[in-house]
Amino acid sequence: GQQVMQIPQYQHVQEGEDFTTYCNSSTTLSNIQWYKQRPGGHPVFLIQLVKSGEVKKQKRLTFQFGEAKKNSSLHITATQTTDVGTYFCAGPIRGGADGLTFGKGTHLIIQP
Amino acid sequence: SQTIHQWPATLVQPVGSPLSLECTVEGTSNPNLYWYRQAAGRGLQLLFYSVGIGQISSEVPQNLSASRPQDRQFILSSKKLLLSDSGFYLCAWDEQGGWSEAFFGQGTRLTVV
Numbered sequence: 001g002q003q004v005m006q007i008p009q010y011q012h013v014q015e016g017e018d019f020t021t022y023c024n025s026s027t028t029l030s031n032i033q034w035y036k037q038r039p040g041g042h043p044v045f046l047i048q049l050v051k052s053g054e055v056k057k058q059k060r061l062t063f064q065f066g067e068a069k070k071n072s073s074l075h076i077t078a079t080q081t082t083d084v085g086t087y088f089c090a091g092p093i094r095g096g097a098d099g100l101t102f103g104k105g106t107h108l109i110i111q112p
Numbered sequence: 113s114q115t116i117h118q119w120p121a122t123l124v125q126p127v128g129s130p131l132s133l134e135c136t137v138e139g140t141s142n143p144n145l146y147w148y149r150q151a152a153g154r155g156l157q158l159l160f161y162s163v164g165i166g167q168i169s170s171e172v173p174q175n176l177s178a179s180r181p182q183d184r185q186f187i188l189s190s191k192k193l194l195l196s197d198s199g200f201y202l203c204a205w206d207e208q209g210g211w212s213e214a215f216f217g218q219g220t221r222l223t224v225v
Contacts, residue, residue: 031211042202042216043156088156092210098169099146100210104155 004091006103014111019076021106023089030092032065032072033100038085046074046087076108084110114139118203118217125224131176131190133220135203138184143205145186146214147178150200162186163209198224 003026013019023032031050035043047056049065049072056063062075076083086107090100118135125131137143147159158171160178168178175194179187186203203217 033213035214042219043214044216045213048213090210090214093158098209099144099158099161099206100214101158102148102156107153 004089004101004103006089006106008106009104010107010109012109012111013079015081016078019079019083019108021074021087021089021108023072023074023103025070025091028069030069032069033090034063034072034074035088035090035102036085037088037105041085043088079108079110081110081112084108114205114215116203116205116215116217118220120220121218122221123223125193125222127195127224128192131188131193131197131222133188133201133203133222135186135188135217136184137186137205140184140205140207142183143207144209145180146204146206147176147186147188148202148204150202150219152199156202160188193224195224198222 005024007022011019031048033048034046036046037043047063049063052069053067054065060077064073072089074087086105088102088105090102093099093101115138145162148156149159150156160168160170162168162180165180165183175197176190201220201222204214206212206214
């Protein structure tokens, strides 16, 4: 079945360092979405990428969608303690009618 | 604006007992509804989804079932809980399947003892 793979599973950084998580799909995606889940919380939507090669920025966060629409990345510049949490990428199941399939997430741990 | 309510927030149930988790959405009509399970420190596993009243699709075989008795109500049930049913259960909704943003409820942390 369709899979969305995400690496790394865990990432420890010092506060102020950069962070990147990578997402790869076994199939071409019509769109890819990113979510953030704070410890003890629920996933919250961050962004959706639709176009091949698309790059979007939200303050210190930069999201990229690959040219082949099979991979994506999230880069955080100069991490802050508020960035702690798990970052998930998600792509449509079977073209989208059945919702999203999520990667296993990258847990971002920040050491002050 | 749209809101999603999920309850209870936490639940401790003995093995073999029944389960009923409820989720309701306000402020939208005919949403797609989903139940996900998240094991500790793990990803989100899609359990059930529904595109309309009485329409339920299951992604994985399991000890659970789902029902959608009303347009904006989604219920997750079990007749007899297993230890392996422990986890964090999340209800979610969206408007356009995998093409639109998903909104999650606060989640229910279920511990089967």
